[in-house]
Amino acid sequence: MNTPLPPKEVTCRCGNSFTSQQHSNWCNKCGKQVFYDPKDQRKGDISKLYLTVLMVLVIGFLTYFFIEMILTPVLSNLQ
Structure with a gap:
């Protein structure tokens, strides 16, 4: 402890x-x-930035996957 x-x-x-x-x-x-300790404050800020960037990348990848793998084939079959 x-x-x-x-x-x-x-x-x-x-x-x-x-x-x-x-x-x-x-x-x-x-x-x-x-x-x-102020050093821990900086580590916390870097950690928050890392998590934010990671979430943006995950959301971007999921959006790309949805458009390319699901939405495009469905819309092309409708024509």
């Missing part, structure tokens, strides 16, 4: 400040994740 970190005053991007002893907490005011 992780040992608790020493108490530290952390400030959210919205301006809300509170004391934390964990690697990350959630802001009570805006609901965003607040990190104990």
Whole structure:
């Protein structure tokens, strides 16, 4: 089990400040994740960007698959 970190005053991007002893907490005011260490904040931002790009690629591939494999043959059979 992780040992608790020493108490530290952390400030959210919205301006809300509170004391934390964990690697990350959630802001009570805006609901965003607040990190104990700024390096972890950057890792969280990169992780969010990675997931967003991954979701866009998956949706794009599914759209391409639907158009090429399903919609095009169905429309060509109607003519």
